[in-house]
Structures are given as structure tokens and as C-alpha cells.
Amino acid sequence: MVREIAYDCDVLVIGGGIVGLSTAYAITRAAPGTRVTVLEKEAGPARHQTGRNSGVIHSGIYYRPGSLKARFAARGAAEMVKFCAEYDIAHAVTGKLIVATERDELPRLHALVQRGRENGIPVRELGAPQIEEYEPEVRGLAAIHVSTTGVCDYAAVARHLANASGALIRYGTKAAYIDRRPDLGVAVRTDDGTVVRARVLVNCAGLHCDGIARLAGDEPNMRIVPFRGEYYTLARPDLVRGLVYPVPDPAFPFLGVHLTRGIDGSVHVGPNAVPALAREGYDWRTVRPRELGSTLAWPGSWQIARRHWRYGTGELHRSLSKAAFTRAVRRLLPAITSDDLIPTPAGVRAQAVLRDGTLVDDFLIQEGPRTVHVLNAPSPAATASLPIGREVAQRALKALAAAA
Numbered sequence: 001m002v003r004e005i006a007y008d009c010d011v012l013v014i015g016g017g018i019v020g021l022s023t024a025y026a027i028t029r030a031a032p033g034t035r036v037t038v039l040e041k042e043a044g045p046a047r048h049q050t051g052r053n054s055g056v057i058h059s060g061i062y063y064r065p066g067s068l069k070a071r072f073a074a075r076g077a078a079e080m081v082k083f084c085a086e087y088d089i090a091h092a093v094t095g096k097l098i099v100a101t102e103r104d105e106l107p108r109l110h111a112l113v114q115r116g117r118e119n120g121i122p123v124r125e126l127g128a129p130q131i132e133e134y135e136p137e138v139r140g141l142a143a144i145h146v147s148t149t150g151v152c153d154y155a156a157v158a159r160h161l162a163n164a165s166g167a168l169i170r171y172g173t174k175a176a177y178i179d180r181r182p183d184l185g186v187a188v189r190t191d192d193g194t195v196v197r198a199r200v201l202v203n204c205a206g207l208h209c210d211g212i213a214r215l216a217g218d219e220p221n222m223r224i225v226p227f228r229g230e231y232y233t234l235a236r237p238d239l240v241r242g243l244v245y246p247v248p249d250p251a252f253p254f255l256g257v258h259l260t261r262g263i264d265g266s267v268h269v270g271p272n273a274v275p276a277l278a279r280e281g282y283d284w285r286t287v288r289p290r291e292l293g294s295t296l297a298w299p300g301s302w303q304i305a306r307r308h309w310r311y312g313t314g315e316l317h318r319s320l321s322k323a324a325f326t327r328a329v330r331r332l333l334p335a336i337t338s339d340d341l342i343p344t345p346a347g348v349r350a351q352a353v354l355r356d357g358t359l360v361d362d363f364l365i366q367e368g369p370r371t372v373h374v375l376n377a378p379s380p381a382a383t384a385s386l387p388i389g390r391e392v393a394q395r396a397l398k399a400l401a402a403a404a
């Protein structure tokens, strides 16, 4: 006798950040009638990375041509601007300056111009006097201006994706156990004891995606190492008109203290990057021994510490000393004083790290039986969330068809 299984939904998405919600939205657009449920452990959407980022719509200038980041960022930026306009979400295309303040940064700045052109991004090269045309208070030896960069409210984008997706979204519901059987489907027990049965599971759990993959029985061969980015708000926002970035270090392209005028007119300064002592460790006081233990037990964490301790020491110093942070900002903005910097909430990045200490640079999506895991969705994943969502949705629908 064939046992009939009563599925609660066709696709179950774990994670109500921008990637999970964009995936739910894309599935219901591509295959109307597909029943999608999203489990989100918090009381609303976008409570972690999506609601605690710089709010920048990145142009895509930095990324290696051919990478998923390069493919999705430029397209995603244009789509994000359109989405915000369509749903009346606050956004602005402000452009951004990338400024070299030291001579040894000039070759890297020129390399970025090349990369921008390869990625089809409009860039304008500026000499020192021209920097003032855009940012009168910023100083540098040379700069490039990227006109397609912008800012928006990603938490509002996530809310609109949730509403427009037509998915059933269960907030305050944490996925606690997963039983996946290739012939039967996936059963997820939540922390309140209910069981949700689905044909296919999609893991968009951000800072917890490696744990969810393991609960599903897959070894992802990476671990999330959480890095906290600490910010200040500028007390004199008139010092900065738009977005001002340093030339990125190729080893840590997401680092380097920058200035971003957000959609509400306030200017964020930061972030630095320090190890977080919990996956959601938004300050030094938040320590979760089990999560910290799992980070320390991963050989890749020690490899990072061994290779990058010098860089890390600088970041720690800037975390603990406001004077050191101020000095770092002064390279770009000499008028700033430490009184101008007001502490503001931090964000934690979910950085996937391989066993040998490699920081996974590109987006990483892995498939298992009846399962799609999003294992690395760092910046610019908010910018690129619409194309990423479509990519994940396409893989989930393929798994759904295979399971039928």
C-alpha cells in the first residue's frame, strides 16, 4: 500500500531575511500555485543582517568578472532601484567615491577602474582637485566616481517581499530539528513542538545556515564565522554629501572604514570588523559559549587568526579605542573629531570559512536531496537579492519537480 503524505507546503524556506523572502517571492512568481511557507524565528522580518547593514545598493564594481557576485550585483542593483520605485520604498541613486589616500593604493585604484569597465560599470577617474566637486570635506590623492551606487531601506524591501510573495510566513517560529528522507520529504519540528512537512526545504538561515545544513544531514564543509561590524553616526552629517569609501584591501574587500549617507540623511561611519562572540553577538557582552566553541573547533578559524592576526589586531584596536577609529576616518575626512562620532547599533556578517581558512568570497549555494542550502550570502547579497532569489527559486523548483 502506498502511504499518502499530507504535506503542509511544497517548499519550506527557513529564514525571513531578504534572501529567504526574495526566494519565496520568486517561487510564487515563477510557479503560481506553489505553496510556500517561511519559518522565521524572530517576531518580524529582517531582524539580523538584512536590517543591520549599510543600506547601500552596490554597483558591482569590485567583483571578479564571471563570479556570481559580478553577475548578480549589477543586475540586482538596477532591479532593486526599480523594485523600490514600484513599491514606493525610500531609495536614492547617489553615486559613490572610492578614494586613495596613500600612494601605494593608486595601482589598486587603477585596477578597480579596469575591473569596473570589465563589469560594465560606468566609472569616472578623478584627480585630487576634482574630489572636492563631489565631497568638499574629503581629501585624497585620486578617486573614482561610480554613478550607479545608491541607498535604500532593505528592511522595507524585505517587508514588501513578504507581503507580495503570497507565502505563509510564520514569525516567532524557530526550526529546531529536521528529518529529511529522500523518498518521503522533509519534516521540520519547530521550537513550539509543531511539525511542518514539505516536499522541498530551502535553507536561507544566514548566520545559522551551516547549523541548518547539518540538521538536515548534509555536511556543508564550511562554517559561518561571525564578524561584527561596528558603526558610529556622524554628529555633523553635513560633512559628507554621499558615499565615500577607501580603496579596498583585496584580502578583505568588505573592510575599510567608509562613510555612507543613508536614506534618512544620517551618515554612518564604519564598519570595522571584529570576531563576534556569538552568531548574533552585537556587542562584546554577548557571548554564547556553544556558538563560540563551534567557531573555535573549526580549523579554518585558527587559519584565519594565523594568517591575518596583524590586520585583526588593528581592527580590535579600532573597536576598543575611539581615538584609533577617529584616526582611521581622518585619512578620508580630516575635519572629523572624536566628538563627531556617536555609537550606533552594530551588524554581524555571516562569513563562510572553509576548513583551510579560505574566506568564501562568492555566493555559495549547494543542493542536496530535496534541499537547497544558501551557505554564503555576504554583501552585496541585499543589493543582489532579487536575482539571488530567482536563482535559489529555480533550484528549489527543479528539486520539487524531481520529487514529484
Ligand SMILES: Cc1cc2nc3c(=O)[nH]c(=O)nc-3n(C[C@H](O)[C@H](O)[C@H](O)COP(=O)(O)OP(=O)(O)OC[C@H]3O[C@@H](n4cnc5c(N)ncnc54)[C@H](O)[C@@H]3O)c2cc1C
Pocket (backbone or CB within 6 Å): 014, 015, 016, 017, 018, 019, 020, 039, 040, 041, 042, 045, 046, 047, 048, 049, 050, 051, 052, 053, 054, 055, 056, 057, 058, 173, 174, 175, 176, 204, 205, 206, 207, 208, 212, 229, 271, 346, 347, 348, 349, 350, 377, 378, 379, 380, 381, 382, 383, 384
Ligand atoms: C554590517 C553589514 C553591512 C552590510 N552592508 C551591506 C550593504 O550596504 N549592501 C548590501 O547589499 N549588503 C550589505 N550587507 C550584506 C547583507 O546585509 C546580507 O548579505 C543580507 O542581508 C543577507 O540576507 P540573508 O537573508 O541571507 O540573512 P539574514 O538577513 O541574516 O536572514 C536570515 C534569517 O534567518 C533566520 N533564522 C536563522 N536560523 C533560523 C531558524 N533555525 N529558524 C527560523 N529562522 C531562522 C534569522 O532570524 C534571520 O532573520 C551587509 C551586512 C552586514 C552585516
